[in-house]
Amino acid sequence: MGASDVNLAELIGSRICHDLISPIGAITNGLELLEMVGAVQGPEMELISGSVGSAGARIRFFRVAFGSASDQPLGRTEVVELLKDVEKAGRLRISWNLTEPVPRNQVKLAFLAVMCCENAMPFGGEVEIETQGDAWTVTGVADKLNLNTGLWKGIGSGRFTEKLSPAQVQFALLPDTASTMGRRITAETTATQVTLRF
Template sequence: MPGSSSWAMGSLLCRGRPDRRGGRMSAPDLAALVGSRLCHDLVSPLGAIGNGVELLKMLHEGSDELALIEQAVAAAQARVRLYRLAFGAAHPGQEAKAEDLAEALQALSLNGRLTVECGLRGPLPRVQAKRLALAALCLETALPWGGTAQVTGQRVSARAARMKLDPDLWEALATGTPPEAPAAATVHFALLAEGGAVEVTRDDGGIAISL
């Protein structure tokens, strides 16, 4: 791409089944299982709240308060779906439906600032879906003022009039070296960097992550 800068990383190292050293599961694998457990346990109560709101709407039509609750529940359910893909456990041989990933990525659009377009077809490896979700979260961090994002099977890209790019976070992706003390708000950069090689390409109006 003319006028663009590119950083390439080393070889792809996708974590597969739990890494047991001396009979113990590694910390990253345990963290992924915790993520899966939290998201799994939150799905049912959020669904129950959503059903309750639907019943209340039948009794109180046109309620602004119920509309706000409904929007909040929908946003929470969408985030849980996305976080389950991004932070949950993923093993070789597992598959994810393209439509499930596309639906989960719509969580990024609910604030009205970011528009996400998905060009995904057919099932894809669960590990690949996890990395795409992490890459999409990285782009969301770079676009606090909004923009447009596109997701395909191997690439996540975004364009915006204004971006916020933390050099340390994007350098971590470029070198494949997770930050030593990542913040909770940007842990997706550390997880994507730990997973293996990506290529980050920038120009004046956009940024892309190729897996």
């Protein structure tokens, strides 16, 4: 992937997320109206509400991770609320240990790194995101990791020995997106921890 491929991928990601956000939002509003009038109650309604909430959270997360990004800052509250919604939809607990607003393109890198960690933690775990000066560290910890060594060895260069599946696209996008920002990805893995720095 070259820079033009990254830009095209971002445009596609932005378009898909943009087109899906509106109908998901409309379904959420419709469900809230049904709840207000008491038209539908019970486990069926909870299942639908939970599923729509999960889908909305993932789409908003993907919009940052896969969409076009700028230097426009994202505040702590906005990011933390989004990550809390994502936590409800999955098995990860994510700690955003930043207090100041940061550029959206750097949040994008952090979200792609979170997705890489998530890939290694099918049974869940904890992810911590922190900065020291201009350097970012994203650390995933779990009792049991499922590491694809080819992915983790190739993430620094963006070159992989095997063809990536759709579920692994973040491993290609992270180093390429970082490169367009003048950053380089480094990765370390142990039996219970993965660490990405950029």
